[in-house]
Amino acid sequence: DYLVSKQNVKNIFVNGTTGEGLALSIQERKQLAEEWVRQGKDKLDHVIIHVGALSLPGSQELARHAAAIGASGIAVIAPFFFKPTSKDELLAFLREVASEAPAVPFYYYHIPPLTGVKIRVEELLDGIKEQIPTFQGVKFSDTDLLDLAQCINKNGGEEFVFLYGVDEQLLSALAIGANGAVGSTYNYLGQKTNMMLQAFAQHDLALARKYQFLTGEFLNFVIKLGFGVAQTKAVMTFVSGIPMGPPRLPLVKASEEFIAKAKAKLDSIVCKTEQHSNIRLAVL
Ligand SMILES: CC(=O)N[C@H](C=O)[C@@H](O)[C@H](O)[C@H](O)CO
Numbered sequence: 001d002y003l004v005s006k007q008n009v010k011n012i013f014v015n016g017t018t019g020e021g022l023a024l025s026i027q028e029r030k031q032l033a034e035e036w037v038r039q040g041k042d043k044l045d046h047v048i049i050h051v052g053a054l055s056l057p058g059s060q061e062l063a064r065h066a067a068a069i070g071a072s073g074i075a076v077i078a079p080f081f082f083k084p085t086s087k088d089e090l091l092a093f094l095r096e097v098a099s100e101a102p103a104v105p106f107y108y109y110h111i112p113p114l115t116g117v118k119i120r121v122e123e124l125l126d127g128i129k130e131q132i133p134t135f136q137g138v139k140f141s142d143t144d145l146l147d148l149a150q151c152i153n154k155n156g157g158e159e160f161v162f163l164y165g166v167d168e169q170l171l172s173a174l175a176i177g178a179n180g181a182v183g184s185t186y187n188y189l190g191q192k193t194n195m196m197l198q199a200f201a202q203h204d205l206a207l208a209r210k211y212q213f214l215t216g217e218f219l220n221f222v223i224k225l226g227f228g229v230a231q232t233k234a235v236m237t238f239v240s241g242i243p244m245g246p247p248r249l250p251l252v253k254a255s256e257e258f259i260a261k262a263k264a265k266l267d268s269i270v271c272k273t274e275q276h277s278n279i280r281l282a283v284l
């Protein structure tokens, strides 16, 4: 309800990085997926469930479950303890998961900073539809915009969807042709990012940049303090007023010092951006 009414976010990516999907038991992941689908009915447009796991049977079980509860899509990261070393190995793993949910759109979740699997998406997509008929697109959480551009350039006709996942450079990805975004900051900067999407759609790059710089200035500040999933939960808690709880070990909760500094910074940037937009609106 908060995301829909306060952030204008109507598509949810469940059990991914921010939701610590990989730190949850299979049972917990099913419970969360079920709850999101149930509560999101008539409120959300899409609920994509991340079903990636280190073991193939674990991932397949989650894929079957997501299909059974009526998820609108599933996504899978590359397994990252025993890593695929080639495109074919990665594709084989993804295919074995996707085939367990033959009627559910499938997304590859590319996040090399966390998985360490750097196989280029451009290469992976070559002929992917023959192997994975449900293939729908990529959640692309990497800064390699050349790889993203090549994917879009080569697969434009296929109608694949590219959802970008490096929030601080979403505008650049949009310019190259990304279709949307999935990211941690949209939990608390969703409204501002929607303003950026709107400005971009209206070819108002100066305004779009203002919103991109807002996210950038905040992330640039908090990254220096040490920023990860634990800190995201803390930020979401102070922005929304909804307690997100601590992270699970090995992550530890954000310090009070981090929270105070992050809050002061975010308040000041949001305030500054709003003043700018007001001036702009007044001039218009
Ligand atoms: C590594 C990571 O967590 N990536 C997130 C999504 O995939 C992003 O939303 C980042 O949290 C965000 O771009 C801040 O760097």
Ligand SMILES: CC(=O)C(=O)O
Pocket (backbone or CB within 6 Å): 013, 015, 016, 017, 018, 019, 165, 182, 183, 184, 185
């Ligand atoms: C942030 C994001 O994309 C995830 O939680 O997986």
